Structures are given as C-alpha cells and as structure tokens.
Amino acid sequence: MVDLTGDGEGYIHAITGENFFNKYRDIRENIMMPTQNYEIMQPSIQKNDASEKALNSIIREHTKQVRLNEMIGDTIVFENRIFAPDPSEINLNIDLLYIPVWEIKGKREVMDINGYDGHIMAIKVYNDAEMV
Numbered sequence: 001m002v003d004l005t006g007d008g009e010g011y012i013h014a015i016t017g018e019n020f021f022n023k024y025r026d027i028r029e030n031i032m033m034p035t036q037n038y039e040i041m042q043p044s045i046q047k048n049d050a051s052e053k054a055l056n057s058i059i060r061e062h063t064k065q066v067r068l069n070e071m072i073g074d075t076i077v078f079e080n081r082i083f084a085p086d087p088s089e090i091n092l093n094i095d096l097l098y099i100p101v102w103e104i105k106g107k108r109e110v111m112d113i114n115g116y117d118g119h120i121m122a123i124k125v126y127n128d129a130e131m132v
Contacts, residue, residue, distance in 0.1 A: 014043030019057045
C-alpha cells in the first residue's frame with residue numbers, strides 16, 4: 001500500500017508565477033493603504049491558471065515511484081510503478097492576497113524584498129546605455 005495523503009498550504013506569486021510551499025500567517029482582511037508612493041499591481045496569472053499550476057505542483061510533490069520485486073519460479077521480476085494522486089481527490093481553496101514588496105533602487109540594480117517575511121524576491125540589473 002502506498003500512502004499519498006497529505007495536506008499543506010502554499011502560494012503562487014501572481015506576478016512572477018513562482019510556487020512556494022509556505023504559509024502566510026496573521027493575514028488581515030482589510031488594511032488602510034496610503035495612496036502616495038504605492039502601487040497595487042494586478043495579477044498576471046488568472047485564478048484558473050493559478051489553480052491548475054497549484055494542482056500540478058501538488059501532484060508532482062506527492063507522486064511516488066515504487067520499485068516492486070516479485071519471485072516467479074527462479075526469476076526475480078523488478079517493476080517500477082509510479083503512484084500519483086487523483087486530481088479529483090485534491091481540494092483547493094484559493095484566495096488572492098496582497099503582500100507588500102519593497103523596491104530598493106540602487107545605482108545599477110533594483111532589489112525587490114518581500115515586506116512580509118524579508119526574503120529577497122528578485123534582483124534586476126540595469127544594462128542601459130548611458131548618453132553623454
């Protein structure tokens with residue numbers, strides 16, 4: 001018997017499409033946002049695409065490859081089997097969260113830092129030509 005049960009939480013970055021198997025805690029329903037110097041970006045991934053991407057990640061994460069061996073007479077038969085969860089048995093709850101991102105502009109690069117947990121999300125380097 002191969003156990004494929006599991007539960008967990010994660011998120012898909014709606015701008016970049018990256019998957020993360022982490023959990024955001026202490027989420028607030030509403031918060032007042034200053035309107036100056038802030039930009040609320042719209043997701044580039046639609047809810048259906050996010051659901052499909054999450055489903056594929058969950059299936060990939062919980063797929064197991066099992067090697068079976070059986071003795072038939074004097075012969076040992078090896079068989080590799082792949083067991084994957086059935087998509088109809090996976091329950092997804094999807095919500096859209098807005099996470100603060102700090103964009104720090106330097107002389108030659110821009111760094112995006114997740115305002116919730118502090119990890120560096122992206123570093124973009126400028127390669128523009130300079131006009132003299």
